[in-house]
Amino acid sequence: MPALRSTRDLGLRPDHEGKVRDLFDLGDRLLVVATDRVSAFDVIMNDLVPGRGVVLNVMSLGWFRHFADVVPNHLVTADPHAFPAPFAAHAAALGGRSMLVRKAERFPVECVVRGYLAGSGFKSYRASGTICGQPLPAGLRLAERLPQPLFTPTTKADVGHDEDISFAQVEAAVGPAHAAVLRGLTLRLYSEGAEYARGRGVILADTKFEFGLIDGRVAVIDEVLTPDSSRFWPADQVVPGQEPPSWDKQILRNHLETLTWDKAPPPPPLPPDVLARTAGRYREVLEILFPEEAAAWQAYL
Numbered sequence: 445m446p447a448l449r450s451t452r453d454l455g456l457r458p459d460h461e462g463k464v465r466d467l468f469d470l471g472d473r474l475l476v477v478a479t480d481r482v483s484a485f486d487v488i489m490n491d492l493v494p495g496r497g498v499v500l501n502v503m504s505l506g507w508f509r510h511f512a513d514v515v516p517n518h519l520v521t522a523d524p525h526a527f528p529a530p531f532a533a534h535a536a537a538l539g540g541r542s543m544l545v546r547k548a549e550r551f552p553v554e555c556v557v558r559g560y561l562a563g564s565g566f567k568s569y570r571a572s573g574t575i576c577g578q579p580l581p582a583g584l585r586l587a588e589r590l591p592q593p594l595f596t597p598t599t600k601a602d603v604g605h606d607e608d609i610s611f612a613q614v615e616a617a618v619g620p621a622h623a624a625v626l627r628g629l630t631l632r633l634y635s636e637g638a639e640y641a642r643g644r645g646v647i648l649a650d651t652k653f654e655f656g657l658i659d660g661r662v663a664v665i666d667e668v669l670t671p672d673s674s675r676f677w678p679a680d681q682v683v684p685g686q687e688p689p690s691w692d693k694q695i696l697r698n699h700l701e702t703l704t705w706d707k708a709p710p711p712p713p714l715p716p717d718v719l720a721r722t723a724g725r726y727r728e729v730l731e732i733l734f735p736e737e738a739a740a741w742q743a744y745l
């Protein structure tokens with residue numbers, strides 16, 4: 445299927461355009477479309493990763509099914525033919541990359557969890573021996589498993605950079621009771637997701653979740669354990685002290701780190717091989733973790 449930069453290219457008018465997703469406000473529901481835009485360091489690239497939006501959407505559908513008995517989610521349907529007008533008329537373009545969801549009262553925090561030493565967590569540990577102010581034992585190496593998963597929440601920024609916040613700040617933002625629920629769900633979903641992935645030869649190094657209230661209940665919303673929100677590593681290729689190969693956009697991040705770029709717009713152009721390798725890695729991890737979903741939506745990949 446052709447890559448999709450924006451639903452505006454289909455003649456549609458989204459109510460909100462995020463880094464990756466176009467949103468349509470349908471009253472008590474939203475239509476969420478995962479485009480093939482890609483962001484890194486909170487900057488939207490000018491180049492597209494073909495099929496990336498389908499992988500993100502289908503991966504989330506797989507995890508929604510897997511976690512159905514753990515936490516509610518906002519999904520109504522992913523069948524593009526069941527979408528209301530005018531979206532059903534664009535079923536071929538929207539299929540696989542979109543879902544109709546219930547609108548939630550979103551909590552204004554990103555629930556980040558880290559199970560391995562990587563990325564900004566490794567940089568922080570190397571500088572101070574801590575991650576987000578939480579001390580860790582000395583001598584840990586890059587890609588090494590942490591003694592226990594860490595809940596390291598951040599602000600939720602629609603533009604610009606998310607900022608690390610303490611658990612006390614989460615309590616202040618959402619209330620102590622909801623803060624405790626968010627932390628507990630984040631750690632449980634990570635642990636159960638990591639166990640599922642490990643059984644398929646994949647290490648889930650870290651990830652982030654978003655939650656909201658639907659009918660007064662905490663529900664997981666947005667994307668769940670995708671290559672865009674998570675670090676996935678092949679378990680048989682992780683060597684502590686070395687950067688593991690990844691099934692996520694770390695390929696793209698690693699390339700950008702080699703450039704003289706201040707991580708602010710405008711972004712640099714991306715080589716075709718970086719885009720192709722990133723697209724291939726996205727598709728590969730979907731097929732490993734959720735082969736049935738990948739097969740069901742193959743026509744859109």
